[in-house]
Amino acid sequence: xxxxxxxxxxxxxxxxxxxxxxxxxxxxxxxxxxxxxxxxxxxxxxxxxxxxxxxxxxxxxxxxxxxxxxxxxxxxxxxxxxxxxxxxxxxxxxxxxxxxxxxxxxxxxxxxxxxxxxxxxxxxxxxxxxxxxxxxxxxxxxxxxxxxxxxxxxxxxxxxxxxxxxxxxxxxxxxxxxxxxxxxxxxxxxxxxxxxxxxxxxxxxxxxxxxxxxxxxxxxxxxxxx
Amino acid sequence: xxxxxxxxxxxxxxxxxxxxxxxxxxxxxxxxxxxxxxxxxxxxxxxxxxxxxxxxxxxxxxxxxxxxxxxxxxxxxxxxxxxxxxxxxxxxxxxxxxxxxxxxxxxxxxxxxxxxxxxxxxxxxxxxxxxxxxxxxxxxxxxxxxxxxxxxxxxxxxxxxxxxxxxxxxxxxxxxxxxxxxxxxxxxxxxxxxxxxxxxxxxxxxxxxxxxxxxxxxxxxxxxxx
DNA sequence: TTTAAAATATGATAATTATCATATAATTTT
DNA sequence: AAAATTATATGATAATTATCATATTTTAAA
Numbered sequence: 001x002x003x004x005x006x007x008x009x010x011x012x013x014x015x016x017x018x019x020x021x022x023x024x025x026x027x028x029x030x031x032x033x034x035x036x037x038x039x040x041x042x043x044x045x046x047x048x049x050x051x052x053x054x055x056x057x058x059x060x061x062x063x064x065x066x067x068x069x070x071x072x073x074x075x076x077x078x079x080x081x082x083x084x085x086x087x088x089x090x091x092x093x094x095x096x097x098x099x100x101x102x103x104x105x106x107x108x109x110x111x112x113x114x115x116x117x118x119x120x121x122x123x124x125x126x127x128x129x130x131x132x133x134x135x136x137x138x139x140x141x142x143x144x145x146x147x148x149x150x151x152x153x154x155x156x157x158x159x160x161x162x163x164x165x166x167x168x169x170x171x172x173x174x175x176x177x178x179x180x181x182x183x184x185x186x187x188x189x190x191x192x193x194x195x196x197x198x199x200x201x202x203x204x205x206x207x208x209x210x211x212x213x214x215x216x217x218x219x220x221x222x223x224x225x226x
Numbered sequence: 227x228x229x230x231x232x233x234x235x236x237x238x239x240x241x242x243x244x245x246x247x248x249x250x251x252x253x254x255x256x257x258x259x260x261x262x263x264x265x266x267x268x269x270x271x272x273x274x275x276x277x278x279x280x281x282x283x284x285x286x287x288x289x290x291x292x293x294x295x296x297x298x299x300x301x302x303x304x305x306x307x308x309x310x311x312x313x314x315x316x317x318x319x320x321x322x323x324x325x326x327x328x329x330x331x332x333x334x335x336x337x338x339x340x341x342x343x344x345x346x347x348x349x350x351x352x353x354x355x356x357x358x359x360x361x362x363x364x365x366x367x368x369x370x371x372x373x374x375x376x377x378x379x380x381x382x383x384x385x386x387x388x389x390x391x392x393x394x395x396x397x398x399x400x401x402x403x404x405x406x407x408x409x410x411x412x413x414x415x416x417x418x419x420x421x422x423x424x425x426x427x428x429x430x431x432x433x434x435x436x437x438x439x440x441x442x443x444x445x446x447x448x449x450x451x452x
Numbered sequence: 453t454t455t456a457a458a459a460t461a462t463g464a465t466a467a468t469t470a471t472c473a474t475a476t477a478a479t480t481t482t
Numbered sequence: 483a484a485a486a487t488t489a490t491a492t493g494a495t496a497a498t499t500a501t502c503a504t505a506t507t508t509t510a511a512a
Contacts (some may be wrong), residue, residue, distance in 0.1 A: 063365070065373040066452060073365045088351075089358040094365060117347065124350050125314075125343065131357050132315040138364035139289070139299045139320060146371050146413030147291040150499070179460065187372030189500050194461060210508070211459090226292060376469070405490065415470050420491060436478070437489090 003027055009053035009106070012079035014126035022116060030106045035059075041082065041097040041105060048093050050109040052082040057103030058165070058175060061095040062184060072184040073141075074134070075100075075175070077165065084127065085134075087113065100177065145187045148226070153186040154196050155225035158206065162215050172212040229253055235279035235332070238305035240352035248342060256332045261285075267308065267323040267331060274319050276335040278308040283329030284391070284401060287321040288410060298410040299367075300360070301326075301401070303391065310353065311360075313339065326403070371413045374452070379412040380422050381451035384432065388441055398438040 004010055004023045018026065030053075035041055041059060042048050054076060061082075062072045073095055076082055086093040087110055117124045144153060158173075165175035177185070183193035197213070200206045205221050207214040215221065230236055230253045236244070244252065256279075261267055267285060268274050280302060287308075288298040299321055302308055312319040313336055343350045370379060384399075391400040403411070409419035423439070426432045431447050433440040441447065 063369045065369065067373070069373055071369045071372050073368060085358045085361055088354050089362065090355075091362070094362050117351065121344055121350075124347075124354070128314050128350070128354055128357065129316075131354065131361060132311045135311055135357060135361050135364060136315065136317075136320050138361060138368060142299060142364060142368045142371060143289045143291065143297045145368060146297050147293065147295055190459095191461085191501080192499060194459095198461070208460095416489095417471075417491085418469060420489095424491070434490095 002032070004030070004106075007053070007055065007106075008079045009055060009081065013053070013081045014123055014130055015053070015081075017120055017122035017126050018116065019120075022120065026108060026112065029112045030108050032104065032106050035099045035103040035105060037099050037102050039099055041099065041103070042086075042093050043096040044094060045092045048083040048086040050107050051084050051087055051113055052097075053106040053108065054078050054080050054082060055104040055106060057099055057101045057105075059097050059099050059103060060181065060184075061097050063095050070180075070184045071187060072181060073138070075164070075185075081130070084131065088131075100175070100181070150186060150188045150192055151196055151199075152225055153188070154182075154193065154200070155205075155221045157182065157186050158200075158213070158215060159218070159221055159225055162218070168212075170212075170214070172209070172214045176211050178211070228258070230256070230332075233279070233281065233332075234305045235281060235307065239279070239307045240349055240356055241279070241307075243346055243348035243352050244342065245346075248346065252334065252338065255338045256334050258330065258332050261325045261329040261331060263325050263328050265325055267325065267329070268312075268319050269322040270320060271318045274309040274312040276333050277310050277313055277339055278323075279332040279334065280304050280306050280308060281330040281332060283325060283327045283331075285323050285325050285329060286407065286410075287323050289321050296406075296410045297413060298407065299364070301390070301411075307356070310357065314353075314357075326401070326407070376412060376414045376418055377422055377425075378451055379414070380408075380419065380426070381431075381447045383408065383412050384426075384439070384441060385444070385447055385451055388444070394438075396438075396440070398435070398440045402437050404437070 004015075004027045005020070009015055010018065010023070035057070041052060044063060056078045058075060058077045059082070060072045061074045061076065062070045064070050076097070082097055082105070083093070117127075144156060148156070161173050161175055165173060167174055179194050179197070180190045183190040186193065197206065197208060201208050203220075205215070205217045205224075207216055230241075230249045231246070235241055236249070261283070267278060270289060282304045284301060284303045285308070286298045287300045287302060288296045290296050302323070308323055308331070309319070343353075370382060374382070387399050387401055387403075393400055405420050405423070406416045409416040412419065423432070423434060427434050429446075431441070431443045431450075433442050
């Protein structure tokens with residue numbers, strides 16, 4: 001079993017508040033798991049009895065609607081935690097978490113997290129701040145969906161992806177989403193998303209090579225996004 | 227200065243975890259304020275250095291967009307707290323809070339709330355649960371805006387208003403929103419909202435008497451909302 | 453490698469929703 | 483109470499976006 005002390009999740013998440021003793025205890029009770037691309041970590045309705053530390057990979061949190069569309073609410077990457085909302089609320093998950101790449105995650109059981117909440121106020125405070133940050137993001141996403149056009153949202157989302165997931169060595173976006181998934185992020189039909197990507201391509205804002213998207217003119221994209 | 231012990235906010239919010247001593251301390255440090263209908267409690271960009279307890283009245287939390295539309299993210303009523311997100315994140319408010327009716331609020335300074343976080347784990351836990359609940363609501367609202375039609379969202383919103391704010395003695399909704407505000411909740415143009423209300427009226431689902439809206443056929447509304 | 457399946461692309465069209473114009477009703481101010 | 487302002491209502495039209503159809507390309511499987 002790996003140590004938690006040097007873990008990327010400890011570095012970037014609420015867990016940075018933990019001291020050495022707490023990290024040792026954590027290393028003892030955690031369990032590791034590999035999730036293959038396309039597989040769920042948990043699904044809507046599942047009871048999540050702890051939190052997941054994402055050691056590597058990226059996953060989407062999304063909700064499948066009656067008409068078969070999958071709305072992506074949030075992307076989560078290595079270094080972040082997953083499942084807090086459901087665990088803290090003591091409710092089944094309202095979103096599914098599905099791997100967009102092969103992932104490594106560690107699971108920390110609820111009892112252990114609760115002990116840490118009790119004994120380490122800084123950890124609780126960090127967790128609160130993270131959730132408040134998520135809440136702010138969700139509000140802003142909501143306003144964006146409701147007040148911007150699909151074109152504006154696509155531009156906005158491409159910029160977000162570039163800022164959050166960086167670039168590959170060839171300059172293309174460091175995260176690969178299908179057109180359907182990208183459409184699910186901006187809340188539109190897959191065909192509309194494809195069409196607008198083509199438009200952006202023709203305008204020289206981006207370049208498309210199969211699934212790969214390369215941003216060519218960030219400033220113009222920013223002007224479109226507002 | 228009123229006592230906090232019998233306060234409606236204490237009964238319904240995270241504050242229910244406070245013991246008598248804590249309530250006495252709270253009563254000493256809180257300040258009360260009246261806000262007239264239409265006036266802000268705080269506005270986007272303001273630093274919120276504490277939390278507000280809503281003793282009476284209702285307010286909207288909303289964000290004004292570039293094109294002048296006011297998207298309502300959430301309604302908050304008597305018994306609830308306001309301003310936690312911003313206070314905990316240590317960031318300026320990302321939404322404005324404006325009174326929809328005359329309101330009575332009490333302000334608890336941040337230092338006092340932080341003391342209570344430190345000394346009362348149940349209070350922290352309650353607060354976390356509330357914020358997690360808000361996050362869940364925000365996700366669901368987002369999915370709804372992105373996947374449902376305006377008609378479905380209007381039906382959904384009318385049902386939500388009925389469930390959350392009850393009825394007046396004449397059977398009409400216990401909250402009065404202008405058509406513009408209702409449009410801001412469902413994320414559509416005011417005219418579209420008015421038009422659909424007219425349709426619902428003609429179909430016998432609701433009845434309109436000036437600003438007052440009375441739900442006549444809840445089941446059919448539910449079928450429309452999905 | 454060939455075939456099959458899935459993803460991407462694009463045209464044509466329909467449906468939804470926004471915008472503009474204007475009328476009427478309600479509310480506020482004088 | 484009359485005038486002015488604001489809110490609500492509705493028609494006409496434009497803009498946006500979804501849907502359906504089908505072609506092409508890419509990826510996976512046989």
